[in-house]
Amino acid sequence: MQFDSATTALVLTDPQNDFLSPDGVAWELVGKSVEKNHTVDHIEQLLASAKSGGYGVFVSPHYYFPHDHQWDFGGTLEKKMHEIGMFDRSGPLELAGFRDSGADWLDRFKPFLDDGRTVICSPHKVYGPEQNDLVLQLRKRGISKIVLAGMSANLCVESHLRELLEQGFEVAVVADATAAAQHPELGDGYEAALTNFNYIAGAVLSTEDAVEQFASQS
Template sequence: MSNSSIYAEPAGPALPGSGFTLDLTRAALVITDPQIDFLSPKGATWSVFGDSITENGTVGHIGALLASAKEAGITVAVSPHYFYPTDQQWQFSDPIEQFMHSVGMFSRTGPLTLDGFTDSGADFLPEYREYILDGKTVIASPHKIVGPESNDLVLQLRKRGVSQVILAGMAANLCTEGHLRELLEQGFEAVVVRDATAGPRLPEGDGYLAAVINFRFLASAVWSTEQTVGHLRSA
């Protein structure tokens, strides 16, 4: 178990606020990797992420964000992570890619087939499917490392007039932070929902702690799920 106080927001922050105000007419909820391999005890990486997910209440908080965003009528987008058999032909990879490939994470049988997809580690968590598969949610093409540079998320948001993003999902210091950095570089305002994400715990370090520190430096705002739902209902 962790000492949760190390994740608490600073009582006396030194950095100024951004002055961010949520505008529902140009806002979207973006969820990175809301998939079984991250978020379920049946997933390939639960031993690495499970404690952080459980302590943050990540699964329930992502569900609450999806429900509230649908009620608010804003764009909802999912940026998933998939690996196909042809991705095994890569000639080099970084440590996290090596790990993902070694455990078969996000594995699919091919880009043009859903054979074996349902309830696999690459599938969406069952609790979220009613929101994601409603015919309105944007399911972006897969990102392959940690950021959206290799998929069509930014295009999909631009085409919908989105310039503000509420960001949540997995994993905090990897795909969530990678998406945050690229969205900021692309000119979006981006809020991170700090308890609707989680990070790995390995001898290399606490990924969630690394992420929340960077969120405070980079994001337009860092909110809890409760705060975010309140803003969605009152904006």
């Protein structure tokens, strides 16, 4: 997969405190994987190199509003996210209590994401981008190639990978710029995702590979 700044963009899923900060509500599940992969450092490197190379950056965030907690059913991790208040916001038209909350960006990412040029999409609600405007935003800017990273590997990243491929995009996943839950009964989500990345993605890259391409193909 060859990068070029006219048709290639970096897409990040859920670069938010609840996943990536030791104070986040999901840290007990994902923290070891985040630290092992140096996920935060790698996402920051991707952001810096994409911005420097003139590439578009798109964020598909995860927010839950009070009305989302009225759903009647959900999957295992979906229900867990609601139980622990993950990505909670006070309302879709309000920012009360948002700053530095679990739904906010990690501080290290804010200089890149709050620069006025990053495209912040509407929130996805379960795992994939079917319910938000990510595909529309990409199409409207002529993007056909995606460099995909963020959280978490076997849930939102993999779901975005599958849907973006179905929508006709060429997608490379940056395997060390993500991480996932490790659970004694449910298993290792990161290892499960790696298997599927290798089967499904157009390319599976390291952060080093992606940064090199951002620098050489801008």
